Amino acid sequence: MEGRGLYNITLALLQSILVSLLAYVLIAISETDIVLNTVFVLFFLHFVTFYISGYGKDFFKRGQYVELVKTIKYIIFYALLISFSSFFLKEKFVISRRGMVYFLSLYSVLNYLLSFFVKKYWRIFKHNLKGSRNILLITAMSRTEKVLDRLLTANDVPGRIVAVSVLDMPEFTHDKVAVVPREQLLSYATHGVVDEVFVNLPSEGYDIETVISQFEIMGIDVTVNLNTFDKSLGRDKQIHGMAGLNVVTFSTNFYNPSHIIAKRILDICGAIVGLLLCGIASLFLVPLIRKDGGPAIFAQTRIGKNGRHFTFYKFRSMCIDAEDIKDQLMEQNTMQGGMFKMDNDPRVTKIGHFIRKTSLDELPQFWNVLIGDMSLVGTRPPTIDEYEKYTPEQKRRLSFKPGITGLWQISGRSAITNFDDVVKLDVAYIDGWTIWKDFEILLKTVKVVLMRDGAK
Template sequence: MGEERIELEKLNIVLFQSLAVLFSAYIVSLFKDAEYTSQTIAILYLLHFVSFYISNIAYRFYSRGYLDELFQVLKYNVFFAVGITFTSFMLDGVFSISRRGMIYFFLLNTFSVYVMDLLLKRYRKSVSPRRKSSRKIFLITATSRMEKVFDILHSPSLYHGELIGVTVMDDTDFAHSGVRVVQPEQMMNFVTKEVVDEVFINLPSEDYNISDFVSEFESMGIDVTVNLNAFNFASLGNKRVREVGGLSVVTFSTNFYKPSHVFAKRLLDIAGALFGLLICGLVSIVLVPLIRKDGGPAFFVQKRVGKNGRYFNFYKFRSMRVDAEEIKKDLMAQNTMTGGMFKMENDPRVTPIGRFIRKTSLDELPQFYNVLIGDMSLVGTRPPTVDEYQDYTPAQKRRLSFKPGITGLWQVSGRSEITDFDEVVKLDVAYMDGWTIWRDIQILLKTVKVVLRKEGAK
């Protein structure tokens, strides 16, 4: 996923810089001697994207210092000025800007883009690593290779993410106040149970079988990055090479998704969530009083586990008795699922109105809020409960390498007939392995069909 992350970072940078361009263009348009036409601001906005990619201003964006940043912004604006001159010549009468207007714009845009870049870097350094969705990195290294790579991973300006743990294979006494130290024998359990998005390996290949580490973490669906100097290329499979803080590294992933599809998925999620919340609001007028007849709340809120082990609050219309979780332990003997999931026929905890909203899938509507804030997606894997997650094996954790969804391949494949959790995992892995935005659209259309026919839900 490394390449996709880089492309999405570029997209964020170019979009935020475009706000600075619009600001500069608007301010300059207020000067009469700038000689703007009605189309000038729109064309300047489009020229920004062209100049951004031609000047390659995004290269090593977060590792540049103040002076280097100013130089890169000036270079970008030189390309911008050339683009303005060429476009003004080619579109004479449609796009025009006076020489004074171009000087005003060059100076103000240089200032505005430079300030925007500094604000982005400040956010990345101070705020982004603390966000729940920030990339969590686990380091495996040896004493001889510790110092440089530890500093790189510990610096948000050099590596996009938060170092949350480290194992030093040849030093069990290693300690650090700012990072959790994990002993080698606890390493696999730590990665299975904690939030880990990427494992960074920097070990001497002559002393350690690095390919075994790669295989184990890949089986969980976790990206694995290895210092190229420590690896024998003869056994490399699906990989991407890049430079990080002066180190050449290769990243292994079970899947490299197209950045355009990842971006489209998020746009689809936002649009779908807004529409779904509108429906949820209308349905709530009728459902909320009916659900609350037994004296309990209308909404059910529960801790669930999302991408790579992140905890989040999961929302549904309440379809069970208020004491459903307490009763669950007495019903475990009637669980019809084999493995890490609870399900039973004619669950006595379900209320009369609960049976109706489950059969019609209306209980799922509040989850559109989870989709809107980014904890879930419209299509993905079913988010497990905390107790289910605690019993996951490393192989089962792979289903959490993808953001959980309201619907998914399992839900449209006859979910009531599946009684083995490993079969659920296989369906989830099949979905992730073949994922494209078109796959999501196909599943959404199938979901509409399943809901209208009231298939699979109990």
């Protein structure tokens, strides 16, 4: 659900870039009296104006005429704020009347053009983002054509329709999205990449509440057309518009958007520091790891948020053919369920024991954090073979971005021998997540690493 709350922030940031560039260019015109300090003040006043004018509300739904009216309203608020600020700040905010006219006139035209291009290309752009949400549509034949076309073309849909299941038409086909048979729905949602399920079914003949529950148990958001049921459901929900429809979204968690932004900032800052440490450590570790003739970095496809595949990096701590030998060691697996772990693993090299005990093998994962595949704190990403054995209940641990550390790592992971206990810890983290929880886990992780507790 976090994608919905970031639309206005993204729009405001794009406009702030336009404000800064335009103001900076106008410095060259002496009669505007604009100086560098003016640029910073105009940048700040833009965000204030954006908020008090309500410019971002219904941005993707309004037409060009309404957009013109909204732009004029926004510019009037901006002009008033500039005038008041110029009066009170005096020499700290210098701009002449002519400079103000130049700036606001040019900005109003450029901002209107910006809004036009954002609306035109946003749908294409957001579908190519790493974090674009994948939506599964569940509907009936009587509603398929109208709703599917809307969801494929509307700008305010927070993701892209990747699959559709028409419950009363098994032979349905479509040239733009995958078609999932009714009997394969749960399997597709469990082992495919699904961030959200959109339900548009007639209430007659379908148990909407059961449909919602089946996907909520996986940690997948469920959005329902309000016209599909006539009773209130007692779950956490958000009512909003999508593709011209009034819909309600059910989710096990609705997170604070400011905490989500703070988490990403924390990830980027932490990743930069971590990569610096990784670079220093690699000067000593790489020659030692490569003594057996293999590569220093171990790369493997892992499963990320809601089933996404990504390349996972670590310093290699095992012998070169470790993955081939794994099948022969499955009988010695000490973990019950969807994870492999064994004591005194013979595949671990001499240097591998050291870097595992000190957690130095994790350092290359800061690259995964920097590019957005992982977070500093989250759940551990499973391998493909582990993921293929997941039940719907276990998939819920993947409703959050995987992390280098997490609640499992600081809770005596060596003593945990049942994968369901790992899932319980992950779900407890997901259900109670705030940015402060991440700080708490990071501090405890430092203690665990320094004490060398829980690593084998």
